[in-house]
Amino acid sequence: xxxxxxxxxxxxxxxxxxxxxxxxxxxxxxxxxxxxxxxxxxxxxxxxxxxxxxxxxxxxxxxxxxxxxxxxxxxxxxxxxxxxxxxxxxxxxxxxxxxxxxxxxxxxxxxxxxxxxxxxxxxxxxxxxxxxxxxxxxxxxxxxxxxxxxxxxxxxxxxxxxxxxxxxxxxxxxxxxxxxxxxxxxxxxxxxxxxxxxxxxxxxxxxxxxxxxxxxxxxxxxxxxxxxxxxxxxxxxxxxxxxxxxxxxxxxxxxxxxxxxxxxxxxxxxxxxxxxxxxxxxxxxxxxxxxxxxxxxxxxxxxxxxxxxxxxxxxxxxx
Amino acid sequence: xxxxxxxxxxxxxxxxxxxxxxxxxxxxxxxxxxxxxxxxxxxxxxxxxxxxxxxxxxxxxxxxxxxxxxxxxxxxxxxxxxxxxxxxxxxxxxxxxxxxxxxxxxxxxxxxxxxxxxxxxxxxxxxxxxxxxxxxxxxxxxxxxxxxxxxxxxxxxxxxxxxxxxxxxxxxxxxxxxxxxxxxxxxxxxxxxxxxxxxxxxxxxxxxxxxxxxxxxxxxxxxxxxxxxxxxxxxxxxxxxxxxxxxxxxxxxxxxxxxxxxxxxxxxxxxxxxxxxxxxxxxxxxxxxxxxxxxxxxxxxxxxxxxxxx
Numbered sequence: 001x002x003x004x005x006x007x008x009x010x011x012x013x014x015x016x017x018x019x020x021x022x023x024x025x026x027x028x029x030x031x032x033x034x035x036x037x038x039x040x041x042x043x044x045x046x047x048x049x050x051x052x053x054x055x056x057x058x059x060x061x062x063x064x065x066x067x068x069x070x071x072x073x074x075x076x077x078x079x080x081x082x083x084x085x086x087x088x089x090x091x092x093x094x095x096x097x098x099x100x101x102x103x104x105x106x107x108x109x110x111x112x113x114x115x116x117x118x119x120x121x122x123x124x125x126x127x128x129x130x131x132x133x134x135x136x137x138x139x140x141x142x143x144x145x146x147x148x149x150x151x152x153x154x155x156x157x158x159x160x161x162x163x164x165x166x167x168x169x170x171x172x173x174x175x176x177x178x179x180x181x182x183x184x185x186x187x188x189x190x191x192x193x194x195x196x197x198x199x200x201x202x203x204x205x206x207x208x209x210x211x212x213x214x215x216x217x218x219x220x221x222x223x224x225x226x227x228x229x230x231x232x233x234x235x236x237x238x239x240x241x242x243x244x245x246x247x248x249x250x251x252x253x254x255x256x257x258x259x260x261x262x263x264x265x266x267x268x269x270x271x272x273x274x275x276x277x278x279x280x281x282x283x284x285x286x287x288x289x290x291x292x293x294x295x296x297x298x299x300x301x302x303x304x305x306x307x308x309x310x311x312x313x314x315x316x317x318x319x
Numbered sequence: 320x321x322x323x324x325x326x327x328x329x330x331x332x333x334x335x336x337x338x339x340x341x342x343x344x345x346x347x348x349x350x351x352x353x354x355x356x357x358x359x360x361x362x363x364x365x366x367x368x369x370x371x372x373x374x375x376x377x378x379x380x381x382x383x384x385x386x387x388x389x390x391x392x393x394x395x396x397x398x399x400x401x402x403x404x405x406x407x408x409x410x411x412x413x414x415x416x417x418x419x420x421x422x423x424x425x426x427x428x429x430x431x432x433x434x435x436x437x438x439x440x441x442x443x444x445x446x447x448x449x450x451x452x453x454x455x456x457x458x459x460x461x462x463x464x465x466x467x468x469x470x471x472x473x474x475x476x477x478x479x480x481x482x483x484x485x486x487x488x489x490x491x492x493x494x495x496x497x498x499x500x501x502x503x504x505x506x507x508x509x510x511x512x513x514x515x516x517x518x519x520x521x522x523x524x525x526x527x528x529x530x531x532x533x534x535x536x537x538x539x540x541x542x543x544x545x546x547x548x549x550x551x552x553x554x555x556x557x558x559x560x561x562x563x564x565x566x567x568x569x570x571x572x573x574x575x576x577x578x579x580x581x582x583x584x585x586x587x588x589x590x591x592x593x594x595x596x597x598x599x600x601x602x603x604x605x606x607x608x609x610x611x612x613x614x615x616x617x618x619x620x621x622x623x624x625x626x627x628x629x
Binding site for chain 2: 163165166167169170171172173174175176178179180182183185186187202203206207210222223224225229230233234235240243244247248249250254255258260307310311313314315317
């Protein structure tokens with residue numbers, strides 16, 4: 001059973017009718033429903049096109065958090081061969097909100113790191129909803145530094161509501177762990193691609209996303225604060241979430257205009273969750289294309305160019 | 320927005336206001352509630368003489384207390400794009416910014432100065448919590464980058480007094496991008512061996528703590544300062560329990576290994592002087608220290624000789 005978002009109601013109804021028709025046809029042979037189903041399918045597709053061509057920032061936020069949207073595990077399964085997860089920060093624990101490991105991407109050894117939100121109640125709790133603690137960032141740092149030593153490019157997949165705001169996380173230096181994460185991103189001498197695949201939530205996202213190239217899915221979001229948090233702080237009202245999503249400029253188009261991301265990765269019609277395999281393949285192609293020119297650059301030059309891109313950010317903004 | 324409305328008008332307004340409002344003679348300590356004579360409080364750098372509570376202070380007082388004889392030069396900070404997102408909540412961000420500017424007479428929440436401290440040339444950047452909660456947007460990011468550049472040009476240490484609620488939400492993702500940008504400013508100093516010293520003051524949270532404010536060679540905090548990533552309210556809402564006493568205070572961070580030291584405001588200058596001296600004289604010390612083993616070796620040699628002959 002597909003999960004539908006509120007604004008997908010017209011789609012849900014049409015697809016519901018299709019399922020009903022098919023069920024009836026299966027029960028009684030001889031009824032020709034092919035024509036009717038085809039009509040309904042065309043209608044549904046039209047609806048999806050219509051709705052997804054003008055998603056509001058708040059609707060995009062919901063798509064970015066869609067429960068059926070691919071997660072870290074699916075991306076790795078679809079794009080990385082011989083994936084070998086590597087655990088632990090060597091100081092305190094293994095944080096399952098961030099997964100990382102070695103593997104082969106299109107014939108080349110890579111280090112892949114990203115947040116995993118988990119599926120189902122048990123899975124979500126195990127991965128803490130993709131909200132990392134300091135040991136998660138410290139594991140990411142350990143793996144990035146290892147990649148750097150072996151000349152292996154780094155790919156990160158960002159999908160987090162934010163770093164975990166808890167007593168234990170603060171006690172072990174959440175702020176310091178994030179700061180060191182950013183520091184590490186900007187110290188690497190190997191090619192480094194970050195992909196905002198779902199939610200890019202604040203410092204918890206940027207800690208593994210200060211890369212040479214930042215790719216972002218069409219319907220992903222990347223923001224300094226969640227629309228909910230922003231509404232609570234600036235409007236002092238949780239009902240203003242939609243306005244906050246609008247004002248914060250969280251969509252891929254906005255971020256491209258602001259010069260914060262480099263490439264928008266198109267999603268299948270109706271979002272990545274409708275055709276995950278196609279979405280994952282498209283992302284793989286985009287990563288490969290973004291990485292290729294980086295290999296031509298000298299290590300020191302690459303790092304300096306990465307830093308310069310960030311230093312130039314926000315100095316001039318396109319129309 | 321032009322230079323006149325952004326720069327000149329707020330300063331004129333600030334000047335006018337200073338004359339209108341007479342100085343308060345007495346002030347109440349927000350911690351112990353005692354009334355303190357205004358002049359005494361200023362002389363004590365706004366540390367309560369009764370309970371030692373460190374009240375928040377702005378850039379001018381910091382600079383005056385840190386530099387030799389209170390002599391320093393402010394640097395002009397780069398202009399940045401105003402209100403890049405055309406952000407509006409219950410009020411336009413542009414208007415909020417204008418208000419903050421005319422109230423403070425400052426352009427934004429960080430000021431940078433250079434001068435002598437104990438005879439050493441230093442660059443000091445101070446974040447002003449009084450200016451929109453010290454929040455970090457394009458202006459604070461550029462100010463820290465400018466401070467780092469100045470320190471590089473002068474081969475001077477950079478000392479930063481952090482005070483901030485975090486990223487300036489009204490600048491959206493661009494405020495988040497100040498975390499990597501300011502980190503690069505710190506890296507530039509590290510890579511040429513210039514000291515970067517951070518003093519965390521009350522309060523320092525969010526994206527500021529999670530970038531340059533936690534990357535100092537030396538991490539100092541003022542007593543009682545609230546320091547953390549997530550704010551206490553956010554944590555309480557998340558975990559739905561009361562936070563332990565003293566949680567996220569300077570002393571708590573020291574105990575958890577996040578700081579080198581907690582230093583009383585009255586001892587800050589002396590501590591910084593000593594640290595800068597120690598960090599800067601590294602080479603000279605090695606040269607002085609190097610010959611030291613010789614007399615020992617000589618003494619041992621003569622002792623051996625003595626043994627032989629004895």
